Amino acid sequence: MSSLFEKIGAEVKRGLVQIAALSLLRRRLYGYQLVKILAAHGLETEEGTLYPLLRRLETQGLLTSEWDTNGARPRKYYVLSGMGLAALPRLQTAWHDVAGAVSSILDGDAPGEAPVAADLEDER
């Protein structure tokens, strides 16, 4: 049961990390900085999750990346692309809608609850 819970938890978290990372990457950050900021907000993220995600977002054109070799060690910085910047407000709106809907279902006051119960009464 605990492994099932962990699996579902990981799936939920993957979606959250995606939108959180996009939001944080309005400014230029490298992978480890992003891991630390996410962790500071309570979203512990493993490298095996974050790097494939960054790569996918970059392939989708939402991020751009560049190597900075001026420091003590080379670092790959990520930042939102023009497309990512345009998509972010819509993603934020979508997130707030989904978060609101899920919260209302979890709290048991979903607007669909009464009609569904009534429909069941009718079927009897």
Added chain:
Amino acid sequence: MTRQVGDPVERWLDEAAQAMGGDAERRRDVLLELESTIHDRVDERVRRGEARDAAVDGVLGSLGDPEEIGSSVMPGRPLLDAKRTRSFILRTAILFAAHFLLVIGATVAGRELSLSVLRIRPIADPRSFLSLLAHALETLCFDAGLMLVIHAALPRFARFVRLPRPSLAVTIDPRRTLEGAFFLALVAVAVNPLRDRLLALYVPSADGVVRVPLAGPGLLDSLLFLNLWLGLAIARDLAYARFRERRLTLALDLASCAAGLFCLLRIVASERVLDLAGAQAALGPSADSLGALMNATFSLLALATTALLAARAARRAFRLVMMRGTRPA
């Protein structure tokens, strides 16, 4: 960001790279990024007061299995990754040359040569170019297939069953040494007192279930070296956990490889690793063919492992020679 020989970060990255798909340029990009992250994490731990070695071990431990990270960051691992292609071609060429020399020997002798399960047939018509070409192609296909098993399938299988991965590189994972020693000790315990129980066929009869032992003379002859192999491998893992990569660890590994080679060569040379004669009554006429199949499988696996072990022993010996005259790290 200089890498040192025997650097655990380098070893971790090498293992991750071996599990990565994609093209070489993208792999290099990802590896550089992972390396940078690892060093960032290490630096942070060192700033908090940890010793560098402990910090490196801690960071690598927290990152988890390098192969899992490698395959998740860059999925689509090819059957034979670019890093191993050259060694695959070279070893296949060497094996093919040796194999074809035996074919020529069989042709000159005018009879089939028998090396355990390997049967070296003479060329049907040595004066015909087509016959020669067909025989060479058949030999090459066999050798390439065997090398593909060694290079691609065995490491995957070993990882799947969580056995220590047969690697040609000098890599002993510090996080797995104690775990490895424990695993090998379990194998040693299972091999000896439980051998007759594990390697047996249980046949129902009027007197209850009868146990028919399957261990043939080939297996029994190799037991002494198998135990020596296991014992030395346990000693190597414990020594590595305590002293890391020093002469003692390498010497123990070399000795365990030698014992393993003796054990495997006895199995390869044996006609009957398993003996199904006692199971004739239970299995009927299929006992002979099943026995032949099981013995052939055993011998082929032993042959493939022999090649890996020999390469590993050669590397250890080379490393030991290179360490002569240098101060222990």
